[in-house]
Amino acid sequence: MIIPCIDLMGRKVVQLVQGKSKAIELPDPFAVLEKFKDFPQIQVIDLDGAMGRASQADIVRELCRRKRCRVGGGIRTLERALQVEQDGAHKIIVGSSAFTSDGINTDFLRTLSERIPREKLMIGVDCFGNRVAIHGWKETLPMAPAEVLPQLEPYCSEFLCTYIDAEGKLQGTDLEYFRSLRAVTALPITAAGGITTDDEIRALEEMGMNAALGMSIYRKTFPELFAESRKS
Numbered sequence: 001m002i003i004p005c006i007d008l009m010g011r012k013v014v015q016l017v018q019g020k021s022k023a024i025e026l027p028d029p030f031a032v033l034e035k036f037k038d039f040p041q042i043q044v045i046d047l048d049g050a051m052g053r054a055s056q057a058d059i060v061r062e063l064c065r066r067k068r069c070r071v072g073g074g075i076r077t078l079e080r081a082l083q084v085e086q087d088g089a090h091k092i093i094v095g096s097s098a099f100t101s102d103g104i105n106t107d108f109l110r111t112l113s114e115r116i117p118r119e120k121l122m123i124g125v126d127c128f129g130n131r132v133a134i135h136g137w138k139e140t141l142p143m144a145p146a147e148v149l150p151q152l153e154p155y156c157s158e159f160l161c162t163y164i165d166a167e168g169k170l171q172g173t174d175l176e177y178f179r180s181l182r183a184v185t186a187l188p189i190t191a192a193g194g195i196t197t198d199d200e201i202r203a204l205e206e207m208g209m210n211a212a213l214g215m216s217i218y219r220k221t222f223p224e225l226f227a228e229s230r231k232s
Helices: 029-035 057-066 078-086 106-115 145-155 175-182 198-206 215-221 223-231
Strands: 002-009 012-017 021-026 042-046 069-072 091-094 121-128 131-134 158-163 189-192 209-213
Touching: 002 029, 002 057, 002 215, 012 029, 012 215, 021 029, 021 215, 029 057, 042 057, 057 069, 069 121, 078 091, 078 106, 106 121, 106 145, 121 145, 145 158, 145 175, 158 175, 175 189, 175 198, 198 209, 209 215, 215 223
Parallel strands: 002 042, 002 209, 042 069, 069 091, 091 121, 121 158, 158 189, 189 209
Antiparallel strands: 002 012, 012 021, 121 131
């Protein structure tokens, strides 16, 4: 399944290259949602929330009202997770808060799993240089994603795995990396990060993985933005 991504920053939809430089900015999240109306699910990430700034809960709530959404970004407390669930999120994506500097944050994950059904919980495991990256990809931990996925299985029903090394570059992703993840867990995986071609999407489907698309689907949906960027 292809899952388009709506990343929110400053009340706009953006696409970033490796979480840093802004490559796309669109002012109306609901107009973007309409462009993706034929897809069964949308992935919504509140980047402001993820970076410790004020969340955009009202926009997220309305997106969930209009479409089946999996929601992440800044879900650091049980209260926020419960609010996202109440707002109608199909899935709740827990990212950096699933980890501490010492490893897996089992206390927080246990707390979540006691109050939120496991089938609604996803854990985002982001990778940079084959290390788990947290806090807006500003910090890496001394552990590889393939090491932690089996340990996280009791606390979620699915993983979102982003390959940051290729994120936003439109140069393709690393299929061997995703094969290495598929080998260590039976839970569903949504792959993200640099997925560019139909061949890559098919290869991921053959592995039994969904593909979360950012820059590549915006290039097809809003080709005029890329035409303008080539002129500049």
